[in-house]
Amino acid sequence: MHETLRKHLEEIIDLTDQEFAFVLTQFKTKDFKKGDFIFQNGDLIKYAYFIISGLVKLIHYDEDANEHIVSFAMEDWWESDFNAFFTQSEATYSLKCLEATRVCYISLDGYRKLSKELPKMRIFWLQKSNGGFVSSQRRILSLLTASPRERYEQFLREYPSLGQRVSKTQIAAYLGVSRETLSRLYS
């Protein structure tokens, strides 16, 4: 099971068995059921989560309790309220499971310890962070320029598997359109 994590790390950096064993000392594993919250808006965020299996959504509730999806995350992705994690403060987002999900999670201390004792982890995290930044900018551009139909097509192109795995209601909340508008796009 930890092989998933190892393979993920080794896409970017090489690790000896000892090094990986050390990495693992900083992680714990936990299972969540469909519908569970990994954390909620207002919680103190102690951990960053690596998803071994399953599917989650990072959401924000507006004043009218409408849900907006900041991102989906599935197998092999990292997720957290990273602002709250790095500043060890309270979440403005919530993380909710769309499927039964298994995660490995690490504390900020663990994160720092790994960075310090195993400097190549910083290379790993830097690359992940850059990747996240670049894809956020792509999403901003999509929201600025594209019509609902185009956004939906981009979404399907970018995450083909999610087209099936996730309800239209969820996709609509991710694209920033109403459920009804999304429904009418392909009719």
Added chain:
Amino acid sequence: MHETLRKHLEEIIDLTDQEFAFVLTQFKTKDFKKGDFIFQNGDLIKYAYFIISGLVKLIHYDEDANEHIVSFAMEDWWESDFNAFFTQSEATYSLKCLEATRVCYISLDGYRKLSKELPKMRIFWLQKSNGGFVSSQRRILSLLTASPRERYEQFLREYPSLGQRVSKTQIAAYLGVSRETLSRLYS
């Protein structure tokens, strides 16, 4: 003049005079006039830019040649088409000066050399990258949830100086609304 860069780095990491001197060997400086392009859509992106003074916009042109502003960047900010920079490929964005602008720029080789010889530079870049990611997510949320008026207010709160420095037309292209709609917000 290089003091701007040094102070900026030292907000995150400490540097000796020698270390900073080494950092400087990897940078060059260049001046641009108002209206100049630092790079354009299609250019091979060799550099990342640190802005010493001035103001630029990172833009994308859609099929109808309408301009959409992905981000503004001013004194003390980094900017580039980071995807193109890290993969040494062609820009999908353009970077244009809204004011006369002086930049320090660094190549990907320089970036790597610095990271290697001065590992704390990785700490610096990781922190910058995380910051960029977090603020992009905030912008995504704003585009998903907020009305044009709210987005404008958030913009003024986040970048009070830009409210004066930048024309309404530019702000509208950043907020994703038409010039006319923005104009009607405060009348």
Added chain:
DNA sequence: GTGTTTTTGTGACCCAAATCACAACTGTAC
């Protein structure tokens, strides 16, 4: 299985924002 909740499609209606158009008001160049 049956009953209940969630998801999806579709119609009717409405409104916020886009678009088009024009005039007044900056600048800034020479």
Added chain:
DNA sequence: GTACAGTTGTGATTTGGGTCACAAAAACAC
């Protein structure tokens, strides 16, 4: 100074997408 380009406000008109409402179809619980 005059000329010219860019910026801003504001009206008239259109339209894409939101909202409300309801029914069919899946998914889930027990």
